[in-house]
Amino acid sequence: MATALRAIRGNVRQYGMIMALIFIMLLFQFLSDGILLKPLNITNLILQNSYILILAIGMLLVIITGHIDLSVGSVAAFVGAVSAIMMVNHQMPFPIAMVLSLLIGAAVGAWQGFWVAYVRIPSFIVTLAGMLLFRGLTMLVLDGKSVAPFSDGFRSMSTGFIPNLPGEWSLHMVTLAAGIVLSMLYVFMEWRARLVQKRYQFEVLAMPLYAAKLIAIVVVINLFTYVLASYKGLPNILVLLLALVAVYTFVMRKTIMGRHIYALGGNEKAAKLSGVKTKKVTFWVFVNMGVMAALAGLVFAARLNAATPKAGVNFELDAIAAVFIGGASASGGVGTVIGAIIGGLVMGVMNNGMSLIGLGIDYQQGIKGLVLLLAVAFDLYNKNKSS
Amino acid sequence: MRGGRQVRREIRPSYFEGLVTATMNDILEMRNITKTFPGVKALGNVNLKVKEGEIHALMGENGAGKSTLMKVLSGVYPHGSYEGDILFNGTVCEFRSIRHSEELGIVIIHQELALIPQLSIAENIFLGNEQAKRGIIDWNETTIRTRELLRKVGLSENPNTEAGSIGVGKQQLVEIAKALSKKVKLLILDEPTAALNEEDSENLLRLMLAFKEQGITSIIISHKLNEIMKVADSITILRDGHTIETLDVRADRITEERIIRGMVGRDLTHRYPEREPKIGGTLFEAKHWTVYHPLQSDRKVVDDVSFEVKRGEIVGIAGLMGAGRTELAMSIFGQAYGKRISGQLFKEGQELKLTDISQAIKAGIAYVTEDRKEYGLILMDDIKRNTTLANLKHISKWFVVDDNREVIEAEGFRSRMKIKTPSIHQKTGNLSGGNQQKVVLSKWMFTGPDLLILDEPTRGIDVGAKFEIYTIINELADQGKGILMISSELPELLGMCDRVYVMNEGRFTGVVPRSEASQEVLMKYMTSRG
Structure with a gap:
């Protein structure tokens, strides 16, 4: 029993978040007269939040290194738009178009990673610029209009089973x-x-x-x-998500690359003097974020069955909130993939639950804001108590 | 500049008119000051008397308590955090803060300059003391007064120049101008010339003498004996947190040797473990190693340095702060410091080309930093992760880290290094300094190095842990590794090293074998020009 208690105490943040998620689910299950956990609604919940969860995984790595990426919503929209041009306007087969889209995402990530890692411009500024830049490019590519519809094969990624x-x-x-x-x-x-x-x-x-x-x-x-x-x-998308979670959990927990990412976020100078190639690691974390943003953009476009100039607005904020609710530290070095997913689910269940009980968007926003603040405050409280 | 006035030794202190008491002319008296930090007694019953209008030097080795004493005086450590009394102008003072002591005219200029580089000279001088009426700053008044102050310190710069854009020497003068703006009566300079070149240093010393003529009392902390001999009227020597003596430079005909004896005189028995050196062939060699400052492109930080380390040998590098020792070590360690690095490195006769740190690690070099919290450890991570960080490949297969082997390796180091902690899952941030240092040493031993560069390996560590670390260093040498040990504690170098190189202002000024080494000899080289 003592060992169990110690294990729980050691992981109070992780368990705390799971408890919070269960509590929120039960609360809305009760408030919504049992609709929340109905099979249809659970399925919807997964489909609705898939792209945020994908972004949250990429964002987790960025935040662990002590950076931030504000551009992911715009990048997702941009990649969605380009993929629509390829698939809808030029009838390109969807597997090829998807691969190309992910490569474009990688290129975007490399662009931002270059400025952050090698020129050492703060990531906040680089990605704020990226947010504007890629939103602009999205509108340019789409000429201000929505492009639709996609082929069934492409759409099944997001909506199929x-x-x-x-x-x-x-x-x-x-x-x-x-x-x-x-x-x-x-x-x-x-x-x-x-x-x-x-x-x-x-x-x-x-x-x-x-x-x-x-x-x-x-x-x-x-x-x-x-x-x-x-x-x-x-749902197909859940299979994809589970695979991503498994791969990234493995990378972050078990591989040298994962260790280097944590070390870099924990103390960049010490990591560098221990032989971690800090610039290279930072660069690749941003490349990875670009690929994840591209993937999220494709998933979103497929779900919506259209690429629109306004796609992905505020996605970055949801992804960042998910990562922080999931226990990551704003100063870097701390955070887990599972945590980020749970954080994303907390936000998703609250969105869904509050809509089910007919709460207005005004209340929803405010309550989500408070939850973010309280989650981080709880986290800090725990940290201070343990040290 | 105020003409080339010669430094004249016969200048007598000029006293203010109307002294409060006729018999006593001590402007400052610090009585029985005791200051303890958790685990360390930094000052024990220290006494200091400073006469009005004199230049009083405070001397002692690194860690003797000079800076701590001055921080007590200036209110950095407020009243209540130390024991003892401070009498200023004959009245007992209980300073709550720096501001409080500054109100009475005690101004300290720290070793690290405290100017804000983005603000102008004028803004810096009046920072916290803005020339304002009802909260609105009068910029004309600020500029006029700044000009006046700059003239007093002999600096012809525009008050609106950014402080960061002028040289270190000039920045030092701005600091002094700032002190003057506060109607200073007692000026404290903590190693004011440490970062200055010769010309700027001369200039500064002249300025101090000029202030003396105007009746300003100064306390100067410095390691540079020649400077002290030039300007000081009396010298108080601290050692290990105690006052040793106060010397009157003029009356007692003090020599540099006399001061050194006062600073270092202590017995060295049983502070270092016994070792029978087994010295082998040459392991590592550096030839004509030259390194430039990363920002000031014309400043050589390391200047044409050549040295060698043999297998099984512990080689020391002595030097004052700012001599370039850390910069030398880091530039060797995969160019972790410096620009335009030139020269050659050899390991067992083979030339090494190291352009980044991972190459240096691969070549069998390890560098244990002087600042373990900032550069050595990831404080939020546990002992296990810190131990393996620099050589994860060793416990990995296909880039996948084997957690179980990691635990075994870390446990091995914990017991071998006697790291006192309940478990290797303990965060390194919660460990004591000695245990933290052992974790850093474990990390580097885990990389299997041939050459270990130890930069101040026992800084901030209590005596017991020091002995353990010395024992570990000796063991490493006995395994045939080469040890290069940088230290500011001379007794440590004398107690541990087979050979000591002495560095001053980027150059090696001497090399002393163990048989000939003494603190006096090292100190002489440390202050001499190569």
């Missing part, structure tokens, strides 16, 4: 199967890690506690897929 087994089923069987496979994978990996830790004679969680944790997570995974299966199944 994974296919079901042939035949008539009351539930989406592939989704259920995916849940089971995912659970097995999770248990397998946890078990293997435990064995390795035991071999090295590290301290591990006591067996009953460990089993309880595994069971709880397996139940949550399968409940979730069950809910989705009783509507249309796993």
